[in-house]
Amino acid sequence: xxxxxxxxxxxxxxxxxxxxxxxxxxxxxxxxxxxxxxxxxxxxxxxxxxxxxxxxxxxxxxxxxxxxxxxxxxxxxxxxxxxxxxxxxxxxxxxxxxxxxxxxxxxxxxxxxxxxxxxxxxxxxxxxxxxxxxxxxxxxxxxxxxx
Amino acid sequence: xxxxxxxxxxxxxxxxxxxxxxxxxxxxxxxxxxxxxxxxxxxxxxxxxxxxxxxxxxxxxxxxxxxxxxxxxxxxxxxxxxxxxxxxxxxxxxxxxxxxxxxxxxxxxxxxxxxxxxxxxxxxxxxxxxxxxxxxxxxxxxxxxxxxxxxxxxxxxxxxxxxxxxxxxxxxxxxxxxxxxxx
Numbered sequence: 001x002x003x004x005x006x007x008x009x010x011x012x013x014x015x016x017x018x019x020x021x022x023x024x025x026x027x028x029x030x031x032x033x034x035x036x037x038x039x040x041x042x043x044x045x046x047x048x049x050x051x052x053x054x055x056x057x058x059x060x061x062x063x064x065x066x067x068x069x070x071x072x073x074x075x076x077x078x079x080x081x082x083x084x085x086x087x088x089x090x091x092x093x094x095x096x097x098x099x100x101x102x103x104x105x106x107x108x109x110x111x112x113x114x115x116x117x118x119x120x121x122x123x124x125x126x127x128x129x130x131x132x133x134x135x136x137x138x139x140x141x142x143x144x145x146x147x
Numbered sequence: 148x149x150x151x152x153x154x155x156x157x158x159x160x161x162x163x164x165x166x167x168x169x170x171x172x173x174x175x176x177x178x179x180x181x182x183x184x185x186x187x188x189x190x191x192x193x194x195x196x197x198x199x200x201x202x203x204x205x206x207x208x209x210x211x212x213x214x215x216x217x218x219x220x221x222x223x224x225x226x227x228x229x230x231x232x233x234x235x236x237x238x239x240x241x242x243x244x245x246x247x248x249x250x251x252x253x254x255x256x257x258x259x260x261x262x263x264x265x266x267x268x269x270x271x272x273x274x275x276x277x278x279x280x281x282x283x284x285x286x287x288x289x290x291x292x293x294x295x296x297x298x299x300x301x302x303x304x305x306x307x308x309x310x311x312x313x314x315x316x317x318x319x320x321x322x323x324x325x326x327x328x329x330x
Contacts, residue, residue, distance in 0.1 A: 064184035070281040083182060083302065102187045103204030104195060132187070132199050145276070 024118055036114040038106065040128040041098055047139055050074065058092060062101045062108045063131075071143040073100065073134060081108040085115050093121060100127035100134070175289035175309040176215070176297050183213070183302045186282035188247050191255055192262040193270025202245040202270065208301045210326055211243040212319065215288050215295040217278075218250045219257040224265075225313035226294060231267045233320055240327055244269045249288060251277030298322045300330060 023032040049057050050073075059076040061068045068078040079091060081101065091097060097116065101108035106126055113124045127134070135141070185201045193200070203213065214230055216223045227246045234244040248254040251273050258271040274280035278290055288295050289309070296319045298306030306322035 062185075064285055066281050066285045067184070067186070081185065101201075101204065102185055102199070103201050104198075105204075107204040107207060108185050135199070145281075 036117055038110045038113055038126045039124065040106075041125040042128045043134055043137055043139060046073075046098055046127060056094075057096045057098060059127075060091065060097050060099045060112075061131075062099055062112050067102070069144055071141050071145045073131075074140050074142045076100075079112070081112055085119060087119065089116065089119055089121070091116070091121070096123045096125060097121060098125045098127055100130045102131040104130075104132070106130055175287070175292040175295040176307050177287050177304055179304050179307060181304050183297075183299050183304060184285060186285060187275070188245075188272040188282065189252070189255075189275050191258045191271045191273065192267065193245070193272065195270075199275065200272070202243075202272070203299075203302070206243050206245075206299075209241050209243050210237075210300040210323070210330065211245070211298075212323060213286075213297040213299060214244065214246045215283075215286070215297070216246065216248050217290070217293050219248060219254050222293065222313050223248075224261055226311075226316060227261065227267065227269075227271070228265055229313065229316040230296075230319070231265070231269045233316075233323060234269050237323065237327065242323065242327065246271050247282075248273040249278055249280070249283055249290075251275065251280070253277075296322070298326050300326050305329075 024034040024036075025031075046057075046059070050059075059073050060079045061072045061076040062079060062081045063072075064080050065078055068076070068080075072078075077091075099109040099113050101112075103109070109126045109130060113126050116124050129136075183203050185204045187199045187201050190196050190198055190200045193202075212230065212233070214226070216226070230244050230246060234242060246269060248258065248271075252275070254273050258273065261267070262271055274282050283290070286295075286297070292310045294311060295309040296307070296311070297304055298308070298319070305326040308318045308322050311318055
């Protein structure tokens with residue numbers, strides 16, 4: 001009986017500890033119950049911003065450097081997908097970041113957007129449809145393969 | 148005399164070590180431990196047939212084999228059929244696989260015919276720009292090698308088997324099983 005009570009107590013403690021772990025560290029601070037939800041930007045909106053010369057938007061290509069060099073959205077900077085972000089992150093914090101990847105369901109760009117949000121980036125968007133949608137729409141690209 | 152014996156013994160050991168290192172060298176593809184970057188391919192027979200797709204992104208952390216083939220032909224066909232059989236045998240463990248033909252769009256009709264004949268379940272794809280495609284360079288696919296099997300999990304390369312004959316496919320099976328057992 002005593003053994004059973006001890007085991008039950010242990011199980012309850014373990015359960016409450018697991019519950020207390022729900023959440024994420026955001027910019028070094030633990031936020032309980034945090035769930036990342038991607039904020040998508042449609043490609044036509046990004047194109048409009050580019051054509052308007054918006055200087056408060058930074059387009060971020062999450063592909064490997066060789067892929068980025070080959071072909072990218074004009075003006076996009078390269079910040080490749082990684083398992084763990086290398087700190088400090090060199091992307092600007094005072095601009096809107098628009099991330100994209102060549103994935104069918106935004107896997108890499110959403111993952112990187114989440115990681116950036118966890119180190120305090122507050123204005124991170126994901127390009128809806130990503131690189132493939134951009135190409136399908138016939139929107140402009142630049143890079144070695146285009147020259 | 149003893150010094151001479153020791154010298155000969157050391158030389159023999161050094162040669163043995165050199166031979167071991169040489170046999171472990173990767174002849175095509177990235178080294179074990181390297182992260183897998185996303186690479187777009189053109190899907191011919193998979194769920195995204197006709198579209199560009201990144202199967203590295205699609206598979207994510209799942210254990211898988213990314214198989215590159217320099218071109219089409221009987222050996223490639225046999226190896227793709229073997230890879231499909233491996234997928235069928237291990238899919239209950241979350242295992243996935245994709246075949247990518249490096250030579251590009253010229254392989255499209257051949258892939259469609261192979262799929263029709265063999266009723267394959269793994270996606271068959273090709274590199275859009277052929278051997279010059281950036282994916283081949285990024286993954287360091289040796290253009291002189293017929294095939295490169297990259298065994299990956301959690302978006303890291305866990306095994307690399309390349310330049311095999313169809314009757315050596317058991318090396319891919321062994322590398323896959325080693326990966327599955329280690330997770």
